[in-house]
Amino acid sequence: MELRGVGQRYGDRVVLDGIDLTLSEQRVGVIGANGSGKSTFARLLNGLVVPSEGQVLVDGLDTRTQVRAVRRRVGFVFQDPDAQIVHPTVAEDVAYGLENQGVPAEERAVRVAEVLARHGLAGHADHPAHLLSGGQKQLLAIAGVLVMRPARIVFDEPTTLLDLVNARRIADLVVGLEQQVVVVTHQLDLLDGFDRVLVIDRGRVVEDAAPGPAVQAYRALMADR
Numbered sequence: 001m002e003l004r005g006v007g008q009r010y011g012d013r014v015v016l017d018g019i020d021l022t023l024s025e026q027r028v029g030v031i032g033a034n035g036s037g038k039s040t041f042a043r044l045l046n047g048l049v050v051p052s053e054g055q056v057l058v059d060g061l062d063t064r065t066q067v068r069a070v071r072r073r074v075g076f077v078f079q080d081p082d083a084q085i086v087h088p089t090v091a092e093d094v095a096y097g098l099e100n101q102g103v104p105a106e107e108r109a110v111r112v113a114e115v116l117a118r119h120g121l122a123g124h125a126d127h128p129a130h131l132l133s134g135g136q137k138q139l140l141a142i143a144g145v146l147v148m149r150p151a152r153i154v155f156d157e158p159t160t161l162l163d164l165v166n167a168r169r170i171a172d173l174v175v176g177l178e179q180q181v182v183v184v185t186h187q188l189d190l191l192d193g194f195d196r197v198l199v200i201d202r203g204r205v206v207e208d209a210a211p212g213p214a215v216q217a218y219r220a221l222m223a224d225r
């Protein structure tokens, strides 16, 4: 994924400015203060937001002109799974994206069963999705993305609403993924073992390093506020 001269503004408000990055590492973290531009950055990566300046490219595809192809390559997991869960039952919800892509019913059933089993939701296939616990809902939202087999997944604060047990579960799941992942988080221990961490501050990337030095830079920055 590549950002070239990317800027994002809403009216007079500059939310991101002068972002030039190539993200080729398997695990990339994004940290920074509230309102620094992290979610906007995450949303640029799969075309949920199109930059007001510059270009975002995924495998050479421009999010401005090839957003459908980009979305097939880049899955997105929202902070609040309720934003993502739209169908009455667990299995229907996971099947939804596949149905949209025209995957035949038989293959859909196999892929849905497989992903639910892998994420401990097999026993819940026919349960109402809204009755799941917060942790199960987040797993369901992730299963709904994984079933589509995107090559990359962007997570926007995936553990914020979760208790410690479920947060750990999601963290383990993220670490075990074979896809490229970009994770926005305030939970700094989620970044252990990541390849690269970006610190965003006031719309700019102010540190770009391994997790240790990046977290240190972020702490130093916040200590001065």
Ligand SMILES: Nc1ncnc2c1ncn2[C@@H]1O[C@H](COP(=O)(O)OP(=O)(O)OP(=O)(O)O)[C@@H](O)[C@H]1O
Binding pocket: 010, 013, 015, 032, 033, 034, 035, 036, 037, 038, 039, 040, 041
């Ligand atoms: N659609 C929009 N219209 C106007 N302003 C927006 C829009 N989206 C984001 N912003 C503004 O951009 C700034 C950065 O928001 P963003 O959600 O990217 O920050 P963040 O770093 O993810 O914050 P947090 O850690 O609190 O989630 C905020 O001041 C926000 O109000």
